[in-house]
Amino acid sequence: MAKKSKSKDKPRQRRERRFEPRTAASPTVVYAVGAIGAVAMGAGAWEQLAPLVREGGPEPLKAALYILAAGALLVGVAIWIGTSGEPALRVGDGGLAVEKSGLRRMPWYAVEQIQWREEAVRVSGKDDSGAEMAVVARLATQPFAAAWIVKEARERIPKVVDVPEDATLPEPLASAGETLPLDPPQVVGRRCAASGKIIAYEPEARVCPRCDRAYHKAHVPEACECGASLEGLRTAKAG
Ligand SMILES: [Zn+2]
Structure with a gap:
Protein backbone atom coordinates (compact mmCIF):
# COMPACT_ATOMS: atom_id res chain seq x y z
CA MET A 1 0.00 0.00 0.00
CA ALA A 2 2.57 2.56 1.12
CA LYS A 3 4.17 3.21 -2.21
CA LYS A 4 6.95 5.75 -2.34
CA SER A 5 5.76 8.69 -4.37
CA LYS A 6 8.44 10.60 -6.21
CA SER A 7 6.38 13.58 -7.24
CA LYS A 8 5.42 16.12 -4.63
CA ASP A 9 1.98 16.73 -6.04
CA LYS A 10 0.09 13.57 -5.34
CA PRO A 11 -2.12 12.64 -8.29
CA ARG A 12 -5.80 12.48 -7.50
CA GLN A 13 -7.40 9.07 -7.19
CA ARG A 14 -8.50 7.76 -10.56
CA ARG A 15 -12.07 6.60 -10.74
CA GLU A 16 -14.67 5.13 -13.01
CA ARG A 17 -18.42 4.62 -12.89
CA ARG A 18 -20.02 1.26 -13.43
CA PHE A 19 -23.47 1.00 -15.00
CA GLU A 20 -25.66 -2.09 -14.99
CA PRO A 21 -27.94 -2.48 -18.00
CA ARG A 22 -31.62 -1.85 -17.54
CA THR A 23 -34.28 -4.05 -19.02
CA ALA A 24 -35.51 -2.54 -22.28
CA ALA A 25 -39.19 -3.39 -21.76
CA SER A 26 -41.23 -1.86 -18.98
CA PRO A 27 -41.43 -4.17 -15.95
CA THR A 28 -45.24 -4.13 -16.21
CA VAL A 29 -45.07 -5.71 -19.66
CA VAL A 30 -42.64 -8.35 -18.43
CA TYR A 31 -44.85 -9.22 -15.46
CA ALA A 32 -48.03 -9.23 -17.55
CA VAL A 33 -46.60 -11.51 -20.21
CA GLY A 34 -45.11 -13.78 -17.58
CA ALA A 35 -48.37 -13.91 -15.64
CA ILE A 36 -50.48 -14.72 -18.70
CA GLY A 37 -48.00 -17.44 -19.57
CA ALA A 38 -48.09 -18.87 -16.07
CA VAL A 39 -51.90 -18.84 -16.01
CA ALA A 40 -52.02 -20.52 -19.42
CA MET A 41 -49.58 -23.16 -18.23
CA GLY A 42 -51.77 -23.73 -15.19
CA ALA A 43 -54.89 -23.99 -17.32
CA GLY A 44 -53.21 -26.35 -19.74
CA ALA A 45 -51.97 -28.55 -16.96
CA TRP A 46 -55.38 -28.55 -15.32
CA GLU A 47 -57.13 -29.66 -18.49
CA GLN A 48 -54.60 -32.45 -18.82
CA LEU A 49 -54.82 -33.68 -15.28
CA ALA A 50 -58.42 -32.90 -14.34
CA PRO A 51 -59.86 -36.04 -15.97
CA LEU A 52 -57.63 -38.16 -13.78
CA VAL A 53 -59.09 -36.47 -10.76
CA ARG A 54 -62.72 -36.38 -11.90
CA GLU A 55 -63.81 -39.98 -12.43
CA GLY A 56 -65.53 -40.55 -15.72
CA GLY A 57 -64.79 -37.05 -16.87
CA PRO A 58 -64.41 -36.03 -20.48
CA GLU A 59 -61.32 -36.80 -22.50
CA PRO A 60 -58.56 -34.30 -21.91
CA LEU A 61 -58.86 -31.55 -24.43
CA LYS A 62 -56.28 -31.65 -27.16
CA ALA A 63 -56.27 -27.89 -26.88
CA ALA A 64 -54.87 -28.25 -23.39
CA LEU A 65 -51.55 -29.24 -24.88
CA TYR A 66 -51.50 -26.14 -27.02
CA ILE A 67 -52.45 -23.95 -24.09
CA LEU A 68 -49.67 -25.52 -22.09
CA ALA A 69 -47.15 -24.98 -24.89
CA ALA A 70 -48.28 -21.40 -25.47
CA GLY A 71 -48.03 -20.71 -21.75
CA ALA A 72 -44.50 -22.06 -21.58
CA LEU A 73 -43.59 -19.96 -24.60
CA LEU A 74 -44.95 -16.79 -22.99
CA VAL A 75 -43.04 -17.46 -19.78
CA GLY A 76 -39.94 -17.91 -21.92
CA VAL A 77 -40.60 -14.62 -23.71
CA ALA A 78 -41.05 -12.83 -20.38
CA ILE A 79 -37.74 -14.18 -19.11
CA TRP A 80 -36.05 -13.21 -22.35
CA ILE A 81 -37.28 -9.61 -22.46
CA GLY A 82 -36.84 -9.25 -18.71
CA THR A 83 -33.15 -9.98 -18.79
CA SER A 84 -31.34 -7.87 -21.32
CA GLY A 85 -28.24 -9.64 -22.57
CA GLU A 86 -26.27 -6.43 -22.57
CA PRO A 87 -23.07 -6.09 -20.55
CA ALA A 88 -22.39 -3.64 -17.75
CA LEU A 89 -20.39 -0.61 -18.91
CA ARG A 90 -17.77 1.51 -17.17
CA VAL A 91 -16.85 5.13 -17.87
CA GLY A 92 -14.09 7.07 -16.16
CA ASP A 93 -10.47 8.13 -16.10
CA GLY A 94 -9.39 4.96 -17.89
CA GLY A 95 -11.81 5.46 -20.78
CA LEU A 96 -14.63 3.01 -21.43
CA ALA A 97 -14.85 -0.61 -20.40
CA VAL A 98 -17.22 -3.45 -21.21
CA GLU A 99 -17.84 -6.28 -18.78
CA LYS A 100 -18.21 -9.29 -20.99
CA SER A 101 -16.32 -12.41 -19.96
CA GLY A 102 -13.73 -10.21 -18.28
CA LEU A 103 -13.10 -6.52 -18.67
CA ARG A 104 -12.22 -4.99 -22.02
CA ARG A 105 -11.04 -1.38 -22.07
CA MET A 106 -11.02 1.34 -24.68
CA PRO A 107 -8.77 4.16 -23.40
CA TRP A 108 -9.79 7.71 -24.31
CA TYR A 109 -6.82 8.13 -26.64
CA ALA A 110 -7.98 5.08 -28.63
CA VAL A 111 -11.53 6.37 -29.17
CA GLU A 112 -11.95 7.20 -32.84
CA GLN A 113 -15.56 8.31 -33.04
CA ILE A 114 -18.58 8.79 -30.82
CA GLN A 115 -21.91 8.98 -32.61
CA TRP A 116 -25.56 9.26 -31.74
CA ARG A 117 -27.59 6.87 -33.91
CA GLU A 118 -30.86 5.00 -33.38
CA GLU A 119 -31.28 6.19 -29.80
CA ALA A 120 -27.83 4.99 -28.81
CA VAL A 121 -24.36 6.36 -28.18
CA ARG A 122 -22.04 4.36 -30.40
CA VAL A 123 -18.31 4.44 -29.78
CA SER A 124 -15.76 3.00 -32.15
CA GLY A 125 -12.06 2.72 -31.56
CA LYS A 126 -9.48 0.27 -30.30
CA ASP A 127 -8.98 -1.57 -27.07
CA ASP A 128 -5.82 -1.20 -24.99
CA SER A 129 -4.10 -3.90 -27.03
CA GLY A 130 -4.85 -2.13 -30.30
CA ALA A 131 -7.69 -4.40 -31.52
CA GLU A 132 -10.86 -2.94 -33.03
CA MET A 133 -13.56 -2.37 -30.46
CA ALA A 134 -17.06 -0.93 -30.37
CA VAL A 135 -19.15 0.12 -27.41
CA VAL A 136 -22.89 0.74 -27.63
CA ALA A 137 -24.85 2.46 -24.86
CA ARG A 138 -28.56 2.42 -25.69
CA LEU A 139 -30.88 5.01 -24.26
CA ALA A 140 -33.35 2.25 -23.35
CA THR A 141 -30.90 0.06 -21.45
CA GLN A 142 -27.90 2.23 -20.53
CA PRO A 143 -29.17 5.83 -20.35
CA PHE A 144 -26.67 7.04 -17.74
CA ALA A 145 -23.70 5.26 -19.26
CA ALA A 146 -24.62 6.97 -22.54
CA ALA A 147 -24.90 10.36 -20.84
CA TRP A 148 -21.60 9.94 -18.99
CA ILE A 149 -19.74 8.76 -22.09
CA VAL A 150 -20.82 11.93 -23.91
CA LYS A 151 -20.11 14.21 -20.95
CA GLU A 152 -16.62 12.85 -20.32
CA ALA A 153 -15.76 12.64 -24.01
CA ARG A 154 -16.77 16.29 -24.56
CA GLU A 155 -14.34 17.29 -21.81
CA ARG A 156 -11.52 14.96 -22.80
CA ILE A 157 -11.65 14.27 -26.51
CA PRO A 158 -14.12 16.80 -27.98
CA LYS A 159 -12.74 16.39 -31.52
CA VAL A 160 -14.17 12.91 -31.97
CA VAL A 161 -17.59 13.56 -30.43
CA ASP A 162 -20.31 13.65 -33.06
CA VAL A 163 -23.39 13.86 -30.85
CA PRO A 164 -25.97 16.62 -31.38
CA GLU A 165 -26.64 18.90 -28.43
CA ASP A 166 -30.32 17.99 -28.59
CA ALA A 167 -29.75 14.21 -28.37
CA THR A 168 -32.34 12.93 -25.91
CA LEU A 169 -29.85 11.91 -23.24
CA PRO A 170 -30.60 12.19 -19.53
CA GLU A 171 -28.59 14.50 -17.26
CA PRO A 172 -25.33 12.78 -16.27
CA LEU A 173 -26.27 12.65 -12.60
CA ALA A 174 -23.39 12.42 -10.15
CA SER A 175 -25.36 9.76 -8.31
CA ALA A 176 -25.73 7.54 -11.39
CA GLY A 177 -23.84 4.28 -11.42
CA GLU A 178 -21.44 2.87 -8.89
CA THR A 179 -18.11 4.68 -8.42
CA LEU A 180 -15.06 2.45 -8.35
CA PRO A 181 -11.37 3.26 -7.77
CA LEU A 182 -9.15 2.74 -10.78
CA ASP A 183 -5.48 1.76 -11.00
ZN1 LIG B 1 -4.25 13.71 -24.26
Whole structure:
Protein backbone atom coordinates (compact mmCIF):
# COMPACT_ATOMS: atom_id res chain seq x y z
CA MET A 1 0.00 0.00 0.00
CA ALA A 2 2.57 2.56 1.12
CA LYS A 3 4.17 3.21 -2.21
CA LYS A 4 6.95 5.75 -2.34
CA SER A 5 5.76 8.69 -4.37
CA LYS A 6 8.44 10.60 -6.21
CA SER A 7 6.38 13.58 -7.24
CA LYS A 8 5.42 16.12 -4.63
CA ASP A 9 1.98 16.73 -6.04
CA LYS A 10 0.09 13.57 -5.34
CA PRO A 11 -2.12 12.64 -8.29
CA ARG A 12 -5.80 12.48 -7.50
CA GLN A 13 -7.40 9.07 -7.19
CA ARG A 14 -8.50 7.76 -10.56
CA ARG A 15 -12.07 6.60 -10.74
CA GLU A 16 -14.67 5.13 -13.01
CA ARG A 17 -18.42 4.62 -12.89
CA ARG A 18 -20.02 1.26 -13.43
CA PHE A 19 -23.47 1.00 -15.00
CA GLU A 20 -25.66 -2.09 -14.99
CA PRO A 21 -27.94 -2.48 -18.00
CA ARG A 22 -31.62 -1.85 -17.54
CA THR A 23 -34.28 -4.05 -19.02
CA ALA A 24 -35.51 -2.54 -22.28
CA ALA A 25 -39.19 -3.39 -21.76
CA SER A 26 -41.23 -1.86 -18.98
CA PRO A 27 -41.43 -4.17 -15.95
CA THR A 28 -45.24 -4.13 -16.21
CA VAL A 29 -45.07 -5.71 -19.66
CA VAL A 30 -42.64 -8.35 -18.43
CA TYR A 31 -44.85 -9.22 -15.46
CA ALA A 32 -48.03 -9.23 -17.55
CA VAL A 33 -46.60 -11.51 -20.21
CA GLY A 34 -45.11 -13.78 -17.58
CA ALA A 35 -48.37 -13.91 -15.64
CA ILE A 36 -50.48 -14.72 -18.70
CA GLY A 37 -48.00 -17.44 -19.57
CA ALA A 38 -48.09 -18.87 -16.07
CA VAL A 39 -51.90 -18.84 -16.01
CA ALA A 40 -52.02 -20.52 -19.42
CA MET A 41 -49.58 -23.16 -18.23
CA GLY A 42 -51.77 -23.73 -15.19
CA ALA A 43 -54.89 -23.99 -17.32
CA GLY A 44 -53.21 -26.35 -19.74
CA ALA A 45 -51.97 -28.55 -16.96
CA TRP A 46 -55.38 -28.55 -15.32
CA GLU A 47 -57.13 -29.66 -18.49
CA GLN A 48 -54.60 -32.45 -18.82
CA LEU A 49 -54.82 -33.68 -15.28
CA ALA A 50 -58.42 -32.90 -14.34
CA PRO A 51 -59.86 -36.04 -15.97
CA LEU A 52 -57.63 -38.16 -13.78
CA VAL A 53 -59.09 -36.47 -10.76
CA ARG A 54 -62.72 -36.38 -11.90
CA GLU A 55 -63.81 -39.98 -12.43
CA GLY A 56 -65.53 -40.55 -15.72
CA GLY A 57 -64.79 -37.05 -16.87
CA PRO A 58 -64.41 -36.03 -20.48
CA GLU A 59 -61.32 -36.80 -22.50
CA PRO A 60 -58.56 -34.30 -21.91
CA LEU A 61 -58.86 -31.55 -24.43
CA LYS A 62 -56.28 -31.65 -27.16
CA ALA A 63 -56.27 -27.89 -26.88
CA ALA A 64 -54.87 -28.25 -23.39
CA LEU A 65 -51.55 -29.24 -24.88
CA TYR A 66 -51.50 -26.14 -27.02
CA ILE A 67 -52.45 -23.95 -24.09
CA LEU A 68 -49.67 -25.52 -22.09
CA ALA A 69 -47.15 -24.98 -24.89
CA ALA A 70 -48.28 -21.40 -25.47
CA GLY A 71 -48.03 -20.71 -21.75
CA ALA A 72 -44.50 -22.06 -21.58
CA LEU A 73 -43.59 -19.96 -24.60
CA LEU A 74 -44.95 -16.79 -22.99
CA VAL A 75 -43.04 -17.46 -19.78
CA GLY A 76 -39.94 -17.91 -21.92
CA VAL A 77 -40.60 -14.62 -23.71
CA ALA A 78 -41.05 -12.83 -20.38
CA ILE A 79 -37.74 -14.18 -19.11
CA TRP A 80 -36.05 -13.21 -22.35
CA ILE A 81 -37.28 -9.61 -22.46
CA GLY A 82 -36.84 -9.25 -18.71
CA THR A 83 -33.15 -9.98 -18.79
CA SER A 84 -31.34 -7.87 -21.32
CA GLY A 85 -28.24 -9.64 -22.57
CA GLU A 86 -26.27 -6.43 -22.57
CA PRO A 87 -23.07 -6.09 -20.55
CA ALA A 88 -22.39 -3.64 -17.75
CA LEU A 89 -20.39 -0.61 -18.91
CA ARG A 90 -17.77 1.51 -17.17
CA VAL A 91 -16.85 5.13 -17.87
CA GLY A 92 -14.09 7.07 -16.16
CA ASP A 93 -10.47 8.13 -16.10
CA GLY A 94 -9.39 4.96 -17.89
CA GLY A 95 -11.81 5.46 -20.78
CA LEU A 96 -14.63 3.01 -21.43
CA ALA A 97 -14.85 -0.61 -20.40
CA VAL A 98 -17.22 -3.45 -21.21
CA GLU A 99 -17.84 -6.28 -18.78
CA LYS A 100 -18.21 -9.29 -20.99
CA SER A 101 -16.32 -12.41 -19.96
CA GLY A 102 -13.73 -10.21 -18.28
CA LEU A 103 -13.10 -6.52 -18.67
CA ARG A 104 -12.22 -4.99 -22.02
CA ARG A 105 -11.04 -1.38 -22.07
CA MET A 106 -11.02 1.34 -24.68
CA PRO A 107 -8.77 4.16 -23.40
CA TRP A 108 -9.79 7.71 -24.31
CA TYR A 109 -6.82 8.13 -26.64
CA ALA A 110 -7.98 5.08 -28.63
CA VAL A 111 -11.53 6.37 -29.17
CA GLU A 112 -11.95 7.20 -32.84
CA GLN A 113 -15.56 8.31 -33.04
CA ILE A 114 -18.58 8.79 -30.82
CA GLN A 115 -21.91 8.98 -32.61
CA TRP A 116 -25.56 9.26 -31.74
CA ARG A 117 -27.59 6.87 -33.91
CA GLU A 118 -30.86 5.00 -33.38
CA GLU A 119 -31.28 6.19 -29.80
CA ALA A 120 -27.83 4.99 -28.81
CA VAL A 121 -24.36 6.36 -28.18
CA ARG A 122 -22.04 4.36 -30.40
CA VAL A 123 -18.31 4.44 -29.78
CA SER A 124 -15.76 3.00 -32.15
CA GLY A 125 -12.06 2.72 -31.56
CA LYS A 126 -9.48 0.27 -30.30
CA ASP A 127 -8.98 -1.57 -27.07
CA ASP A 128 -5.82 -1.20 -24.99
CA SER A 129 -4.10 -3.90 -27.03
CA GLY A 130 -4.85 -2.13 -30.30
CA ALA A 131 -7.69 -4.40 -31.52
CA GLU A 132 -10.86 -2.94 -33.03
CA MET A 133 -13.56 -2.37 -30.46
CA ALA A 134 -17.06 -0.93 -30.37
CA VAL A 135 -19.15 0.12 -27.41
CA VAL A 136 -22.89 0.74 -27.63
CA ALA A 137 -24.85 2.46 -24.86
CA ARG A 138 -28.56 2.42 -25.69
CA LEU A 139 -30.88 5.01 -24.26
CA ALA A 140 -33.35 2.25 -23.35
CA THR A 141 -30.90 0.06 -21.45
CA GLN A 142 -27.90 2.23 -20.53
CA PRO A 143 -29.17 5.83 -20.35
CA PHE A 144 -26.67 7.04 -17.74
CA ALA A 145 -23.70 5.26 -19.26
CA ALA A 146 -24.62 6.97 -22.54
CA ALA A 147 -24.90 10.36 -20.84
CA TRP A 148 -21.60 9.94 -18.99
CA ILE A 149 -19.74 8.76 -22.09
CA VAL A 150 -20.82 11.93 -23.91
CA LYS A 151 -20.11 14.21 -20.95
CA GLU A 152 -16.62 12.85 -20.32
CA ALA A 153 -15.76 12.64 -24.01
CA ARG A 154 -16.77 16.29 -24.56
CA GLU A 155 -14.34 17.29 -21.81
CA ARG A 156 -11.52 14.96 -22.80
CA ILE A 157 -11.65 14.27 -26.51
CA PRO A 158 -14.12 16.80 -27.98
CA LYS A 159 -12.74 16.39 -31.52
CA VAL A 160 -14.17 12.91 -31.97
CA VAL A 161 -17.59 13.56 -30.43
CA ASP A 162 -20.31 13.65 -33.06
CA VAL A 163 -23.39 13.86 -30.85
CA PRO A 164 -25.97 16.62 -31.38
CA GLU A 165 -26.64 18.90 -28.43
CA ASP A 166 -30.32 17.99 -28.59
CA ALA A 167 -29.75 14.21 -28.37
CA THR A 168 -32.34 12.93 -25.91
CA LEU A 169 -29.85 11.91 -23.24
CA PRO A 170 -30.60 12.19 -19.53
CA GLU A 171 -28.59 14.50 -17.26
CA PRO A 172 -25.33 12.78 -16.27
CA LEU A 173 -26.27 12.65 -12.60
CA ALA A 174 -23.39 12.42 -10.15
CA SER A 175 -25.36 9.76 -8.31
CA ALA A 176 -25.73 7.54 -11.39
CA GLY A 177 -23.84 4.28 -11.42
CA GLU A 178 -21.44 2.87 -8.89
CA THR A 179 -18.11 4.68 -8.42
CA LEU A 180 -15.06 2.45 -8.35
CA PRO A 181 -11.37 3.26 -7.77
CA LEU A 182 -9.15 2.74 -10.78
CA ASP A 183 -5.48 1.76 -11.00
CA PRO A 184 -2.97 4.03 -12.72
CA PRO A 185 -2.60 3.31 -16.44
CA GLN A 186 -0.10 0.66 -17.45
CA VAL A 187 2.70 2.54 -19.22
CA VAL A 188 5.68 0.20 -19.21
CA GLY A 189 6.06 -1.37 -22.64
CA ARG A 190 3.92 1.21 -24.39
CA ARG A 191 5.31 3.42 -27.12
CA CYS A 192 5.70 7.13 -26.63
CA ALA A 193 2.91 8.78 -28.61
CA ALA A 194 5.32 11.41 -29.95
CA SER A 195 8.61 9.59 -30.58
CA GLY A 196 7.60 5.95 -30.80
CA LYS A 197 10.22 5.15 -28.21
CA ILE A 198 9.35 2.22 -25.97
CA ILE A 199 8.76 3.27 -22.38
CA ALA A 200 10.99 0.90 -20.46
CA TYR A 201 10.24 1.91 -16.93
CA GLU A 202 7.59 3.95 -15.19
CA PRO A 203 9.55 7.04 -14.08
CA GLU A 204 10.32 7.97 -17.70
CA ALA A 205 6.66 8.03 -18.66
CA ARG A 206 4.46 11.14 -18.72
CA VAL A 207 0.76 10.47 -19.10
CA CYS A 208 -1.77 12.95 -20.50
CA PRO A 209 -4.26 13.59 -17.71
CA ARG A 210 -7.16 13.83 -20.15
CA CYS A 211 -6.73 10.92 -22.54
CA ASP A 212 -4.08 8.65 -20.94
CA ARG A 213 -1.70 8.92 -23.90
CA ALA A 214 1.79 8.09 -22.69
CA TYR A 215 4.92 10.02 -23.66
CA HIS A 216 8.58 9.50 -22.97
CA LYS A 217 9.67 12.31 -20.63
CA ALA A 218 12.22 13.54 -23.16
CA HIS A 219 9.60 13.80 -25.93
CA VAL A 220 6.57 15.42 -24.32
CA PRO A 221 5.01 17.84 -26.86
CA GLU A 222 3.47 21.18 -25.89
CA ALA A 223 0.01 19.82 -26.46
CA CYS A 224 -1.35 16.31 -26.58
CA GLU A 225 -3.11 14.99 -29.66
CA CYS A 226 -6.35 15.20 -27.70
CA GLY A 227 -5.80 18.96 -27.37
CA ALA A 228 -4.77 19.04 -23.71
CA SER A 229 -1.82 21.24 -22.80
CA LEU A 230 1.12 19.21 -21.55
CA GLU A 231 3.20 22.17 -20.38
CA GLY A 232 3.01 20.94 -16.81
CA LEU A 233 4.55 17.61 -17.78
CA ARG A 234 7.34 19.21 -19.83
CA THR A 235 8.96 21.14 -17.03
CA ALA A 236 11.77 18.81 -16.15
CA LYS A 237 12.26 18.41 -12.44
CA ALA A 238 15.78 17.13 -12.81
CA GLY A 239 18.26 19.49 -11.19
ZN1 LIG B 1 -4.25 13.71 -24.26
